Amino acid sequence: MAQVVGSPRARRLEGALVYVVLAGLTFAFLFPLLWVLGLSLKTRLQVFANPPLYLWWPTLENYADVLTRADFLQAFINTLIVSASAVILSLCVGVPAAYAFARFPFTGRSFLFFALLVMRMLPPIAVLVPMYVLFSKLGLSTTRLSVVLAYTTFSLPLVVWIMRGFFEDLPVELEESAWIDGASRYTAFLHIVLPLTRPGLVAASILCLQLAWNDFLFAAVLTNNATQTLPVLMTAFNAGDSGVDWGGLTASGMLVILPVILFSFAAQKHLVAGLSSGAVKG
Amino acid sequence: MGGTRFGQIAQPAPVVTSPARLGWRLGGVSLDRYFTRIAVFPTFLVMLGVFGMPLAFSFYLSFTGWDLHEALFSGRFVGLANYEDLLTDRVFTGALGITFAYTAAAVTAEMAFGLGIALLLNMDLPYIRVFRTALIIPMMITPIVGALCWKLLLDPSHGVFNHWIGQQIVWLGRPDTALAAIWVVGVWQSTPYVMLILLAGLRSLPTEPMEAASIDGASRRQAFWHVTLPLLRPYLLVALLLRTIFEFRAFDNIYAMTGGGPANSTMVLSMFTYLMSFVRFDFSLGAAASWLMLLMSMLICLVFIAAIRRRDAN
Numbered sequence: 005m006a007q008v009v010g011s012p013r014a015r016r017l018e019g020a021l022v023y024v025v026l027a028g029l030t031f032a033f034l035f036p037l038l039w040v041l042g043l044s045l046k047t048r049l050q051v052f053a054n055p056p057l058y059l060w061w062p063t064l065e066n067y068a069d070v071l072t073r074a075d076f077l078q079a080f081i082n083t084l085i086v087s088a089s090a091v092i093l094s095l096c097v098g099v100p101a102a103y104a105f106a107r108f109p110f111t112g113r114s115f116l117f118f119a120l121l122v123m124r125m126l127p128p129i130a131v132l133v134p135m136y137v138l139f140s141k142l143g144l145s146t147t148r149l150s151v152v153l154a155y156t157t158f159s160l161p162l163v164v165w166i167m168r169g170f171f172e173d174l175p176v177e178l179e180e181s182a183w184i185d186g187a188s189r190y191t192a193f194l195h196i197v198l199p200l201t202r203p204g205l206v207a208a209s210i211l212c213l214q215l216a217w218n219d220f221l222f223a224a225v226l227t228n229n230a231t232q233t234l235p236v237l238m239t240a241f242n243a244g245d246s247g248v249d250w251g252g253l254t255a256s257g258m259l260v261i262l263p264v265i266l267f268s269f270a271a272q273k274h275l276v277a278g279l280s281s282g283a284v285k286g
Numbered sequence: 287m288g289g290t291r292f293g294q295i296a297q298p299a300p301v302v303t304s305p306a307r308l309g310w311r312l313g314g315v316s317l318d319r320y321f322t323r324i325a326v327f328p329t330f331l332v333m334l335g336v337f338g339m340p341l342a343f344s345f346y347l348s349f350t351g352w353d354l355h356e357a358l359f360s361g362r363f364v365g366l367a368n369y370e371d372l373l374t375d376r377v378f379t380g381a382l383g384i385t386f387a388y389t390a391a392a393v394t395a396e397m398a399f400g401l402g403i404a405l406l407l408n409m410d411l412p413y414i415r416v417f418r419t420a421l422i423i424p425m426m427i428t429p430i431v432g433a434l435c436w437k438l439l440l441d442p443s444h445g446v447f448n449h450w451i452g453q454q455i456v457w458l459g460r461p462d463t464a465l466a467a468i469w470v471v472g473v474w475q476s477t478p479y480v481m482l483i484l485l486a487g488l489r490s491l492p493t494e495p496m497e498a499a500s501i502d503g504a505s506r507r508q509a510f511w512h513v514t515l516p517l518l519r520p521y522l523l524v525a526l527l528l529r530t531i532f533e534f535r536a537f538d539n540i541y542a543m544t545g546g547g548p549a550n551s552t553m554v555l556s557m558f559t560y561l562m563s564f565v566r567f568d569f570s571l572g573a574a575a576s577w578l579m580l581l582m583s584m585l586i587c588l589v590f591i592a593a594i595r596r597r598d599a600n
Contacts, residue, residue, distance in 0.1 A: 019409075019411050022406055022409055022411060023411070025406060026406055026407070026414075026417045027417075029403060029406075029417075029421065030417055030420045030421055033420075033421055033423070033424055033474065033477075033478075034420060034423060034424075036424075036432070036435045036436055036439055036474070037423065037424075037427070037432075037435060039435075039439060039446060040435040040438060040439075043438065051444070052444055054444075054449070055449060056446050056449055096328070097328040097329055097332055098329060100324070100325035100326070100328070100329075101325055101326045101328070101329035103325060104321075104322045104325040104326050105326075108321070108322040110322045110323070110326065116326065116329070116330065116333075119333060120329075120333070122584075122587075123333065123337055125531055125583055125584075125587050126580055126583055126584075127534065127535035127555075127556060127576075127579050127580065127583055128535065128537075129535065129537060129556045129559045129560055129576065129579070130341075130344070130559070130576035130577070130579045130580045130583075131337065131340060131341065131576075132563075133344055133559065133563045133569060133572045133573055133576045134340035134341065134343045134344035134347065134573060134576075135336070135340045136563070136564070137340075137343070137344075137347070137354065137358075137569055138339070138340055138343060138358075140354070141358055153332075153336050154336065156332060156336070157332060157333070157336040157337050160329060160332060160333070164329065188318045189318050189321040190318065190321065193321075214426070217428065218427075218428040218429060218430075220428075220429065220430040220537075220538050220541070220542075221537055221538065221541075221560075224541075225564055234428075235428055235430045235431070238428075238430055238431060238434060239430065239434075239541075239542060242434055242437070242542065248438070248441075250438065250444075253434060253438070254438070257431040257434060257435060260428050260431050261426075261427040261428055261431050264426055264427055264428060265423060265426055265427065268422070268426040269419065272419065272422075
């Protein structure tokens with residue numbers, strides 16, 4: 005695509021220009037993160053230096069402080085537990101449904117599918133208000149389970165959408181020959197279909213993981229100090245009793261986003277499918 | 287598989303042909319017949335329990351006066367009073383205006399920048415993948431962390447931006463700059479989102495129309511306006527729909543940077559509903575505000591789906 009017409013020299017010049025523009029844009033887009041990464045490697049004195057330091061000997065003391073804080077470790081463990089549970093629950097619930105959506109007609113199929121898409125479009129705060137009320141009446145609020153349930157609800161459309169695509173791409177003859185050989189639908193699904201859609205399962209898990217890891221709103225409302233996740237703890241660093249804790253905030257911020265960046269690169273191929281889920285015609 | 291067995295594929299309901307190997311059973315009944323229902327049931331249950339019931343309950347709540355200490359269904363019926371209260375509340379109507387203005391401004395900028403960058407990234411140049419990967423980072427990272435990073439950059443006394451311009455502007459503390467700052471952060475975070483969708487669109491476009499256009503002597507500008515853009519329309523609509531829906535519910539950045547202030551200048555609907563419900567604990571008003579938001583989201587979706595469908599029908 006984007007045929008470049010003209011002499012080779014003009015073409016090379018244009019290529020160089022594109023690189024310059026892209027390099028500038030990339031720097032502009034990454035600058036906030038790079039600057040904060042820099043701040044996280046400064047001592048308290050260096051952070052407040054005026055004019056700001058552009059060259060300094062980096063220190064890891066902020067990271068050492070954060071990683072030895074009990075509340076950070078607790079929040080980190082909470083985030084891990086909550087994210088992992090949400091991913092597992094979403095897959096266990098969503099993958100069989102996606103398979104049914106892809107393969108077997110049943111009453112209410114299009115309605116259920118439409119309802120799933122609607123779920124993705126609704127503002128989370130509007131769901132959170134009654135969710136909080138019902139959870140607190142059930143004694144579930146401030147538990148990790150409540151957050152896991154909330155994330156599962158919001159991941160389900162994503163899982164169903166992605167996995168349905170993968171199942172539909174699979175030739176139906178595979179299962180048919182298994183059925184003929186006497187396998188039940190469960191056996192065919194578990195032992196033949198699922199192993200073949202492993203890339204889809206990986207993509208779906210990473211997108212669910214990202215959703216759970218990055219969420220702030222649900223965790224802020226549905227957890228307390230003991231069950232809070234990292235994004236919630238981050239806002240506490242921001243508004244502590246002694247003002248903004250620059251070292252803690254910057255170092256913990258970098259630690260929070262590192263796993264997401266790594267995971268996202270792994271799932272890059274499937275990002276678009278996940279992003280546009282629910283918007284492309286179903 | 288041998289040729290003689292091929293015909294067996296056409297046999298109906300192969301499942302019941304060899305009951306001896308039907309695997310899972312419950313009380314002597316083969317579960318295989320209910321496979322579809324069993325597969326869909328958990329999803330149905332989660333949707334109903336964690337989504338349907340709460341929404342129905344908040345619909346009920348929005349017509350009552352209710353306090354968290356009361357039993358679930360003991361609120362007294364007040365008709366449309368909650369909705370009337372909201373629509374006559376200056377803060378709420380203000381939030382309505384700010385939400386629509388913010389959504390329009392943010393989505394416009396994201397679409398424009400996203401399209402521009404997607405066009406650049408679509409060029410066949412060596413190592414362009416590096417840029418594709420680097421440019422999507424802002425949208426990947428935890429939104430609240432991104433917003434807090436910007437807050438540090440915009441810090442009145444120690445922020446690097448104020449140092450560069452040599453002034454001490456309280457960006458997030460002034461009604462005339464706070465929303466603009468939130469807008470910058472929103473655009474920074476979500477331009478990659480648009481870029482990614484449009485880039486996928488550009489790469490899936492057929493090449494023939496472009497070739498035909500260049501054979502016919504169309505300039506690159508003409509080819510862009512009359513060939514690329516119309517072909518890209520479905521992707522543009524999808525990006526526009528998703529961004530509108532997601533900016534309409536914007537919350538994290540505003541919570542982290544301004545909390546709706548100063549002087550309610552960044553009070554969007556999500557923030558208003560949050561404060562009403564979880565700071566003032568007025569869940570009846572919160573439910574009414576939620577339902578107004580839900581209806582508006584649905585309306586936005588319907589408009590876009592109609593636009594997408596109309597295109598498909600043509």
